[in-house]
Amino acid sequence: MSVLEFVLIALGFVFGLGATAWLTVRYDxxxxxxxxxxxxxxxxxxxVLAGDFIYGFEWLAGGEASRIFAAYFxxxxxxxxxxxxxxxAGDRSVGGFRGHFRALAKGRLTTGAVKALGGGVLSLGAGWLIGDGNLWRFILAAxxxxxxxxxxxxxxLRPGRCLFAFFCGAAALTVVLANVHQLNVGFSLFVAVGMAAILYPMDAGGQAMIGDTGANAxxxxxxVAASVILPPVWQAVVIALLIAFQFWCERHSLSKTIDGNPVLRGLDRKIGVRR
Structure with a gap:
C-alpha cells in the first residue's frame, strides 16, 4: 500500500466520521x-461516506481494477x-421478505420492499461491472x-452481531488472499475492515447503532469482495449457505434461537452488550 493510499484512507475516514457526527447532532x-x-x-x-470517498478516487484514477472499484462504489x-x-422512514410493522411482498401484493409499498427491489437492481449493476462480459461471473456476483x-x-438485531459476522467473513477472505499471495487485491476490503474496527466498540457497547445504513453497506x-476473491465453486457454496440462512430466518427468531442455546448464548454475550 502506497503513502498516497494511506493518506487517502485517512482523509476518507476523517470525512466520513466527521460528517456523520455533524449530521447526527444537527438533525438529532x-x-x-x-x-x-x-x-x-x-x-x-x-x-458509506468514507468508503465512497476512497473507492470513488480509486475508480476515477483508472487502471486495471477500475471496474472493481466502480462496483464497490x-x-x-x-x-x-x-x-x-x-x-x-422505515415502517417496522412489517418484517421479512414474505411480509413486505405480501404488503406489496395488496398495493402497499413498504420501505422494506423498496430496499429489497432497489437492492436487487443494485446487485445486478455491480454484478455486471464485476462480470465484465462473463455471464456466469455476473450471476454469481449479483x-x-x-x-x-x-x-x-x-x-x-443486537449490538455487535452484524460487525462480528463481517469480521469473520473478512478474515476468511483474507486467508484466501494470503494463500494466493494477492493481498493487494484486498485493498477495498481492508478499507471496510478499518472502518468496522472503529465503529465496533460503539456498536457492541450499545453507544451507537450502525443501522440498516451500515448493515447493508x-x-x-x-x-463484492467475495465475488472478486473466491473461485466460482466456492462462490456457489456461499450463495447456497446464504439462501438457506434467509429461508431459516423467515421461519425462526434468530435471537430466541441464540438465547436457547448455551454455546451460542455465551458467544453472543461476548460480542456485545445484552442488558
Missing part, C-alpha cells in the same frame, strides 16, 4: 435501542442510501452481493 438522528435508550442511529453512514453508495431511507447485504442486515461490500 437518534433512536431507542433494544434497552429503550436513545442513541445515535446512523453510525454506519460514516462507512456503486454497491456502497446504493445500499447505503437504501439503508438510510429505511432507517429514517447473487453474492444481494444475499450478503440482506444477511448482515438480518443479524443487526458492510454486507454489500463483503459480497
Amino acid at each position: 438522528l437518534r433512536k431507542a435501542n433494544f434497552r429503550g435508550e436513545r442513541i445515535p442511529s446512523i453510525a454506519g453512514l460514516a462507512f 456503486l454497491t456502497l453508495m446504493g445500499f447505503g442510501i437504501l439503508g438510510l431511507f429505511d432507517d429514517l 447473487a453474492l452481493i444481494a444475499l450478503s447485504a440482506n444477511s448482515l442486515n438480518l443479524l443487526d 458492510f454486507g454489500g461490500v463483503l459480497g
Whole structure:
C-alpha cells in the first residue's frame, strides 16, 4: 500500500466520521435501542461516506481494477442510501421478505420492499461491472452481493452481531488472499475492515447503532469482495449457505434461537452488550 493510499484512507475516514457526527447532532438522528435508550442511529453512514470517498478516487484514477472499484462504489453508495431511507422512514410493522411482498401484493409499498427491489437492481449493476462480459461471473456476483447485504442486515438485531459476522467473513477472505499471495487485491476490503474496527466498540457497547445504513453497506461490500476473491465453486457454496440462512430466518427468531442455546448464548454475550 502506497503513502498516497494511506493518506487517502485517512482523509476518507476523517470525512466520513466527521460528517456523520455533524449530521447526527444537527438533525438529532437518534433512536431507542433494544434497552429503550436513545442513541445515535446512523453510525454506519460514516462507512458509506468514507468508503465512497476512497473507492470513488480509486475508480476515477483508472487502471486495471477500475471496474472493481466502480462496483464497490456503486454497491456502497446504493445500499447505503437504501439503508438510510429505511432507517429514517422505515415502517417496522412489517418484517421479512414474505411480509413486505405480501404488503406489496395488496398495493402497499413498504420501505422494506423498496430496499429489497432497489437492492436487487443494485446487485445486478455491480454484478455486471464485476462480470465484465462473463455471464456466469455476473450471476454469481449479483447473487453474492444481494444475499450478503440482506444477511448482515438480518443479524443487526443486537449490538455487535452484524460487525462480528463481517469480521469473520473478512478474515476468511483474507486467508484466501494470503494463500494466493494477492493481498493487494484486498485493498477495498481492508478499507471496510478499518472502518468496522472503529465503529465496533460503539456498536457492541450499545453507544451507537450502525443501522440498516451500515448493515447493508458492510454486507454489500463483503459480497463484492467475495465475488472478486473466491473461485466460482466456492462462490456457489456461499450463495447456497446464504439462501438457506434467509429461508431459516423467515421461519425462526434468530435471537430466541441464540438465547436457547448455551454455546451460542455465551458467544453472543461476548460480542456485545445484552442488558
